[in-house]
Amino acid sequence: MSVSFNIAADLDAALQAAALAAGIDGADVFAPEVRTADPRNGDFQSNGVLGYAKARKLNPRAVAEKLVVALAPGVRDRCDVTIAGPGFINFTLKPATLLAWLRAFDSEDHLRAGAAAAHAGQTWVVDYSSPNTAKQMHVGHLRSAVIGEAICRMLAFTGARVIRDNHLGDWGTQFGKLIYGFKRWADPAALAADPIEELERVYKLGHAATPDDSPELNEARAELVKLQNGDPENFALWKKFSDVSLAAFQQIYDRLGIAFDHCLGESFYNDKLDRVYRELTETVPPIAEVSEGALVVFHLEHPRFKTQPFLIRKGDGASNYGSTDLATALYRAEHFRADGIVVVTDFRQGDHFEQLFLTVKKWFAAKKYRLPELHHVTFGAVTGEDGKALKTRDGGVIKLKALLDEAVDRAFAIVSEKNPELSELERREIARTVGLGAVQYADLSQNRSSNYVFSWEKMLALDGNTAPYLLYAVARIHSIFRKLEIAPSDVSTESIASMLETPAELSLARKLTKFPDGLRLATESLRPHFLSLYLYELAGEFSAFYTADKVAVDELPVRARRLLLCARTLVTLETGLHLLGLRTVTRM
RNA sequence: GGACCUGUAGCUCAAUUGGAUAGAGCACUUGGCUUCGAACCAAGGGGUCGGGGGUUCAAGUCCCUCCAGGUCCGCCA
Numbered sequence: 001m002s003v004s005f006n007i008a009a010d011l012d013a014a015l016q017a018a019a020l021a022a023g024i025d026g027a028d029v030f031a032p033e034v035r036t037a038d039p040r041n042g043d044f045q046s047n048g049v050l051g052y053a054k055a056r057k058l059n060p061r062a063v064a065e066k067l068v069v070a071l072a073p074g075v076r077d078r079c080d081v082t083i084a085g086p087g088f089i090n091f092t093l094k095p096a097t098l099l100a101w102l103r104a105f106d107s108e109d110h111l112r113a114g115a116a117a118a119h120a121g122q123t124w125v126v127d128y129s130s131p132n133t134a135k136q137m138h139v140g141h142l143r144s145a146v147i148g149e150a151i152c153r154m155l156a157f158t159g160a161r162v163i164r165d166n167h168l169g170d171w172g173t174q175f176g177k178l179i180y181g182f183k184r185w186a187d188p189a190a191l192a193a194d195p196i197e198e199l200e201r202v203y204k205l206g207h208a209a210t211p212d213d214s215p216e217l218n219e220a221r222a223e224l225v226k227l228q229n230g231d232p233e234n235f236a237l238w239k240k241f242s243d244v245s246l247a248a249f250q251q252i253y254d255r256l257g258i259a260f261d262h263c264l265g266e267s268f269y270n271d272k273l274d275r276v277y278r279e280l281t282e283t284v285p286p287i288a289e290v291s292e293g294a295l296v297v298f299h300l301e302h303p304r305f306k307t308q309p310f311l312i313r314k315g316d317g318a319s320n321y322g323s324t325d326l327a328t329a330l331y332r333a334e335h336f337r338a339d340g341i342v343v344v345t346d347f348r349q350g351d352h353f354e355q356l357f358l359t360v361k362k363w364f365a366a367k368k369y370r371l372p373e374l375h376h377v378t379f380g381a382v383t384g385e386d387g388k389a390l391k392t393r394d395g396g397v398i399k400l401k402a403l404l405d406e407a408v409d410r411a412f413a414i415v416s417e418k419n420p421e422l423s424e425l426e427r428r429e430i431a432r433t434v435g436l437g438a439v440q441y442a443d444l445s446q447n448r449s450s451n452y453v454f455s456w457e458k459m460l461a462l463d464g465n466t467a468p469y470l471l472y473a474v475a476r477i478h479s480i481f482r483k484l485e486i487a488p489s490d491v492s493t494e495s496i497a498s499m500l501e502t503p504a505e506l507s508l509a510r511k512l513t514k515f516p517d518g519l520r521l522a523t524e525s526l527r528p529h530f531l532s533l534y535l536y537e538l539a540g541e542f543s544a545f546y547t548a549d550k551v552a553v554d555e556l557p558v559r560a561r562r563l564l565l566c567a568r569t570l571v572t573l574e575t576g577l578h579l580l581g582l583r584t585v586t587r588m
Numbered sequence: 589g590g591a592c593c594u595g596u597a598g599c600u601c602a603a604u605u606g607g608a609u610a611g612a613g614c615a616c617u618u619g620g621c622u623u624c625g626a627a628c629c630a631a632g633g634g635g636u637c638g639g640g641g642g643u644u645c646a647a648g649u650c651c652c653u654c655c656a657g658g659u660c661c662g663c664c665a
Contacts, residue, residue, distance in 0.1 A: 054645055308660095324665095347593060354592090525604095533603090547620090
């Protein structure tokens with residue numbers, strides 16, 4: 001039996017064909033709207049008949065009846081079809097169909113091959129993390145990095161060529177003060193020991209020593225002008241700041257499984273800004289205009305941006321983030337030939353990116369440049385359990401490194417308590433995976449647009465929608481295969497599998513076939529929590545199956561089919577968790 | 589003043605982007621290990637989906653309007 005990756009799409013096409021075959025009025029515009037159903041109603045449901053029948057004053061159940069009769073015979077062979085309620089068409093996959101799907105999609109590679117149609121041939125640039133150089137990454141940098149990486153992996157899995165671009169904040173007025181402070185107070189020993197720490201220290205000194213309207217501030221500005229004019233000494237300093245910062249960032253990225261293809265920061269676009277100014281002012285009518293000395297864009301069609309300007313060059317002629325972000329959009333469209341651009345930042349930059357995208361659309365239209373899809377992926381704040389911004393006990397900023405260390409330490413304590421017989425080395429390794437995974441997963445498992453309450457206790461809990469719960473399911477499945485001395489990937493043991501039969505077997509198998517749906521939802525909406533939710537529900541189905549039906553039974557055909565379910569659950573959980581950026585364990 | 593986000597069980601969050609009886613975890617009550625990892629599973633109680641109007645065969649979801657919290661609005665990003 002041949003079965004396709006996305007069964008819902010298949011059924012949708014089948015119903016469309018049935019509409020044509022039945023010769024119903026307006027069959028060419030009929031949209032079946034097949035989607036996954038509540039399990040109580042079946043595997044998939046078609047909702048399209050209701051709206052269609054209503055618009056033509058027909059009886060929806062009669063229309064549904066016609067369609068079901070006209071369905072190609074193959075559909076009835078693969079699933080039970082019923083009409084329910086006011087005119088829903090329900091499809092319940094037969095056990096043989098479930099088994100056929102599970103046999104077809106038996107590895108991460110086969111799942112990927114099935115999923116790759118969604119973005120095949122497309123190039124997507126994802127801009128995430130994007131910290132400022134010469135500063136520590138802190139807790140506020142976590143969400144962009146974690147969400148951005150998950151989005152990259154999902155896009156790549158669904159067929160896209162993904163370019164990971166770290167848009168560093170490596171240019172701007174703060175470097176005048178930093179150089180000013182560095183030249184006076186930098187301590188070589190401290191710099192060697194912890195460069196970022198030392199840079200932050202001298203920046204603070206530089207900032208404090210250059211109050212507004214002071215002669216010292218003018219000196220700091222002079223350092224900035226020298227840097228911007230290519231002064232060798234200042235440029236060398238700036239380069240050093242960038243290098244040590246990137247090296248420090250990379251230590252964090254390594255722990256989170258992140259590897260950027262490019263780190264094209266703001267400085268990279270310095271020589272690309274004049275073109276932006278020129279092209280935005282040379283159109284007729286011009287897109288940008290001078291207002292109060294600055295170059296700005298108003299969007300007259302917009303209720304707010306008709307009076308709230310988008311600043312693209314400062315009054316003193318200097319660039320700002322509006323300038324560089326415009327140049328960045330052009331570079332990504334021209335140089336990378338991007339079909340889509342995703343920028344992952346917190347929601348407070350919403351106005352900026354709305355204005356940016358409006359401007360880019362007008363600009364590209366005027367110059368006849370190909371316009372990529374533009375997405376600003378926003379997320380809410382990370383707060384403590386009191387609802388306020390997350391701080392250390394003394395009110396300071398929590399460094400990302402310290403936060404990740406604590407996650408691993410806490411996980412180590414839990415693993416050591418639950419599984420003291422494992423070697424310390426193995427417990428350390430497990431703690432890394434579980435601790436970091438818990439932090440990542442806590443961020444990914446909830447809708448990114450709401451604020452996120454940071455709670456060690458909740459993210460490290462073994463119950464509920466957490467990384468430890470999912471990893472526990474993974475570990476238990478590995479444990480079964482270990483005990484039976486079979487490799488999960490060894491498909492040959494499955495050849496004698498008998499037909500799926502028990503309620504728990506069928507329920508788990510049905511959930512497994514919904515992986516395409518969870519992945520599609522998460523990828524289309526750029527919201528990884530849809531994939532998390534699916535994985536959590538899958539792990540739940542597995543735990544119920546594990547309790548209800550023993551795998552290692554004496555009847556070999558029964559054992560084989562249950563092992564098949566275990567192997568597929570394992571592949572799906574591991575694939576899904578890897579897509580979210582987590583590592584997995586074989587025991588914990 | 590304008591705009592955006594959020595508001596769902598006591599608490600933390602979901603709800604396939606308009607579908608059928610709004611679901612999980614925590615907490616509370618009860619049951620299940622001489623059997624593959626009980627870090628688990630099964631069952632129970634718990635709801636004016638912030639309030640009110642509207643659109644629709646169908647609204648937690650869309651529109652309007654209030655209320656509450658958060659955020660942004662010219663030379664930071």
